[in-house]
Amino acid sequence: xxxxxxxxxxxxxxxxxxxxxxxxxxxxxxxxxxxxxxxxxxxxxxxxxxxxxxxxxxxxxxxxxxxxxxxxxxxxxxxxxxxxxxxxxxxxxxxxxxxxxxxxxxxxxxxxxxxxxxxxxxxxxxxxxxxxxxxxxxxxxxxxxxxxxxxxxxxxxxxxxxxxxxxxxxxxxxxxxxxxxxxxxxxxxxxxxxxxxxxxxxxxxxxxxxxxxxxxxxxxxxxxxxxxxxxxxxxxxxxxxxxxxxxxxxxxxxxxxxxxxxxxxxxxxxxxxxxxxxxxxxxxxxxxxxxxxxxxxxxxxxxxxxxxxxxxxxxxxxxxxxxxxxxxxxxxxxxxxxxxxxxxxxxxxxxxxxxxxxxxxxxxxxxxxxxxxxxxxxxxxxxxxxxxxxxxxxxxxxxxxxxxxxxxxxxxxxxxxxxxxxxxxxxx
Ligand SMILES: *Cc1c(COP(=O)(O)O)cnc(C)c1O
Numbered sequence: 001x002x003x004x005x006x007x008x009x010x011x012x013x014x015x016x017x018x019x020x021x022x023x024x025x026x027x028x029x030x031x032x033x034x035x036x037x038x039x040x041x042x043x044x045x046x047x048x049x050x051x052x053x054x055x056x057x058x059x060x061x062x063x064x065x066x067x068x069x070x071x072x073x074x075x076x077x078x079x080x081x082x083x084x085x086x087x088x089x090x091x092x093x094x095x096x097x098x099x100x101x102x103x104x105x106x107x108x109x110x111x112x113x114x115x116x117x118x119x120x121x122x123x124x125x126x127x128x129x130x131x132x133x134x135x136x137x138x139x140x141x142x143x144x145x146x147x148x149x150x151x152x153x154x155x156x157x158x159x160x161x162x163x164x165x166x167x168x169x170x171x172x173x174x175x176x177x178x179x180x181x182x183x184x185x186x187x188x189x190x191x192x193x194x195x196x197x198x199x200x201x202x203x204x205x206x207x208x209x210x211x212x213x214x215x216x217x218x219x220x221x222x223x224x225x226x227x228x229x230x231x232x233x234x235x236x237x238x239x240x241x242x243x244x245x246x247x248x249x250x251x252x253x254x255x256x257x258x259x260x261x262x263x264x265x266x267x268x269x270x271x272x273x274x275x276x277x278x279x280x281x282x283x284x285x286x287x288x289x290x291x292x293x294x295x296x297x298x299x300x301x302x303x304x305x306x307x308x309x310x311x312x313x314x315x316x317x318x319x320x321x322x323x324x325x326x327x328x329x330x331x332x333x334x335x336x337x338x339x340x341x342x343x344x345x346x347x348x349x350x351x352x353x354x355x356x357x358x359x360x361x362x363x364x365x366x367x368x369x370x371x372x373x374x375x376x377x378x379x380x381x382x383x384x385x386x387x388x389x390x391x392x393x394x395x396x397x398x399x400x401x402x403x404x405x406x407x408x409x410x411x412x413x414x415x416x417x418x419x420x421x422x423x424x425x426x427x428x
Contacts, residue, residue: 003048003049004048004049005033005034005035005036005047005048005049006033008036008048009033009034009036012036019034020034024060024390024391024392024395025391026391027391029376029391029392029393030375030376030379030380030391030392031376031380032380034391035047035048035049035051035053035383035388036048038050039067039068040055040063040066040067040068041066041067041068042066042067042068042069042400042402043055043066043067043400043402043403043404043407044067045057045067045388051386052386053383053386053387053388054386054387054388054403054407054410054411055067055388056387056388056389056390056397056398056399056411057388057389057390057395057398058398058399058400059259059264060259060390060395060398061202061233061234061238061259061260061396061398062258062259062260062262062264063264063398063400064237064238064260064305064309064400064401065263065305065308065309065400065401065402066400066401066402066403067264067402069305069308069402071304071308072263072264072301072304072305072308075300075301075303075304076265076297076300076301078300079092079296079297079300079301080297082296083296084295084296084297085291085292085295085296086296087291089294090294090296090299092294092296092299092300092303093112093294093296093299095299095303096112096261096267096294096299096302096303096306097109097110097112097269097271099302099303099306099307100237100257100261100269100271100306101271103237103241103242103306104236104242104243104245104246104255105242105245105246105251106245106251106272106273107255107271107272108271108272108273108274108277109271109272109273109274109277110269110270110271111269111270111271111277111280111288111293112267112268112269112293112294112299113267113268113269113270113288113290113293114266114267114268114290114292114293114295114298115145115258115266115267115268116144116145116231116233116256116257116258116259116268117144117145117146117147117268118145118147118268118290119145119233119256119257119258119268119269119270120144120145120147120150120196120229120231120233120256120270121145121147121149121150122270122288123194123196123229123254123255123256123270124136124147124149124150124193124194124196124229125286125288126254126270126276126277126279126280126286126288127193127194127227127229127253127254128193128194129279129284129285129286130193130227130276130279130286131193131194131225131226131227133190133191133192133193133226134176134191134193135176135177135178135191135192135193136149136176136177136178136192136193136194136195136196137177137178137179137180137186137188137192137194137195137196137226138150138152138153138177138178138179138180138195138196138197139179139180139181139182139196139197139198139201139363140153140179140180140181140182140362140363140364141153141154141182141201141203141204141207141362141363141366141367142154142182142196142197142198142201142203142204142231143198143203143204144196144198144231144233144256145233146166148169148170148173148174149173149174149176149177150177150196151165151166151169151174152165152169152174152177152179153165153179153363154203178192181362181363181364182201182204182207182209182361182362182363183207183209183210183213183361183362184362185213185216185217185220186220187220188220188221188223188224188226189224190224190225192224192226193226193227194221194226194227194228194229194253194254195217195220195221195226195227195228195229196229196231197214197217197228197229197230197231198230198231198234198235199214199230199231199232199235199239199243199244199245199247199248199250200234200235200239200244200344200347202234202235202347202349202396203234203394203395204360204363204366204367204370204394205349205350205351205360205366205369205370205393205394205395205396206342206343206344206347206348206349206396207342207349207359207360207361207362207363207365207366208342208344208359209248210361214244214248214250215248215249215250217250218250218251218252221253227252227253227254227276228252228253228254229252229253229254229255229256230243230244230245230252230254230255230256231256232244232255232256232257233256233257233258233259233268234259234347234396235247235347236255236257236258236259236260236261237257237260237261237305237306237309238259238260238314238345238346238347239314239344239345239346239347240311240314240345241306241309241310241311241314243255247344247345252272253272253273253276254270254271254272254276255270255271255272256268256269256270257269257270257271260302260305261302261305261306262298262301262302263298263300263301263302263303263304263305264301265295265297265298265301265302266292266295266298267295267298267299267302309401313401314345314346317346317399317401318343318345318346320399320403320405320408321343321345321346321347321348321399322343323408324348324399324408324411324412325341325342325343325348326341327408327409327412328341328350328411328412328415329341331412331413331415331416331419332352332378332415332416332419334416334419334420335416335419335420335422335423336423337352337353337354337374337419337422337423338352338353338354338355338356338357339351339352339353339419340353340357340359340369341397342359346399347396348396348397348399349396349397350389350396350397351366351369351370351393352369352372352374352375352378352422353369353372353374354372354374357369366394369393370393370394371393374422375392375393376393377421377422377425378418378419378422379391381417381418381419381421381422382414382415382418385414385417385418386410386414387410387411387414387415387418
């Protein structure tokens with residue numbers, strides 16, 4: 001069998017549903033055959049055909065340092081020699097939790113899990129157990145992983161594939177989930193255990209919280225005794241080392257983390273005050289567990305990343321993303337198309353439109369821009385030029401610390417050409 005993307009994808013299709021292990025990786029919404037990655041290095045991925053791309057997927061935010069960072073690899077190699085999983089406490093998990101707590105003000109205790117999904121699912125269970133209430137509030141277009149109760153009005157792949165929620169999720173499972181529009185503060189009552197929010201919505205492309213939204217949510221939660229949960233699976237240790245709390249000066253009761261804290265390996269975490277975390281088994285009545293939770297390899301890689309990244313690194317990334325966003329917007333604008341490249345710190349969105357428009361404030365507005373058909377053509381024109389954006393209009397553009405000024409300039413030059421072609425295709 002020849003080593004082509006097509007051949008590998010056909011082979012994948014035979015043994016893996018849709019050929020992918022996570023729907024966001026499929027090219028369903030943009031069409032065509034996915035590239036199959038053989039390796040990654042820094043800002044780049046290389047497919048099985050030997051073609052390299054400047055990668056803005058970066059494992060959907062799990063790689064903050066870029067791929068195969070030498071220090072992370074060295075750390076992993078030495079951790080590997082000591083054994084990979086024991087089912088007993090290890091120093092590595094303590095060290096990772098300490099590193100997180102040092103960086104996030106008010107975070108007193110953390111429980112490690114193996115994915116963002118597990119982190120949020122567990123935080124919601126904890127909030128319900130702690131408050132002895134049933135209802136949770138989430139926001140339309142926010143994605144919190146694929147646990148049943150949260151798979152309603154989600155962003156990311158759920159939005160991309162046009163699924164209202166998911167088959168297989170019972171009405172009962174989502175019966176206690178209330179969905180509110182992003183950037184509007186819902187009026188709560190004392191049946192609400194928790195309000196769950198992406199402090200910067202990054203799964204409906206990028207939608208920033210309006211001034212005062214998070215603070216008003218905090219106040220409304222306090223009014224009725226509900227917990228505020230920040231899902232920082234994307235924003236954690238990326239927006240700032242202290243995450244959204246540091247950026248917006250709003251403190252949640254519970255935090256959920258994932259992506260960055262695994263250093264490219266599977267890790268999730270949730271945490272908060274000792275008082276709330278005391279409700280977790282074995283101390284309290286809320287059960288939560290995991291055979292591979294706090295895995296030695298994953299915790300070693302995660303801690304290595306947290307120790308390598310300085311506040312200054314994130315400031316530098318933020319500054320270069322701000323310039324990149326302006327240049328990209330202007331390059332696309334030169335084609336006659338209109339681009340919005342909203343940024344929040346180093347996070348950047350990319351919306352394409354035929355007419356001038358304002359930054360979306362909620363899922364309804366984001367959706368109109370993500371579903372206008374322009375992204376699909378632009379995505380393929382960029383891919384042909386060696387730039388890998390996410391294969392879906394609802395994802396954000398992940399720039400890593402490994403992306404050089406040259407990489408960003410190359411990307412802007414490609415965008416100028418890609419947009420010109422897209423504009424022609426779109427009007428013909
Ligand atoms: C990716 C993501 C999750 C789910 O994390 P997984 O590791 O994919 O399970 C949850 N919340 C947010 C905000 C995410 O972006």
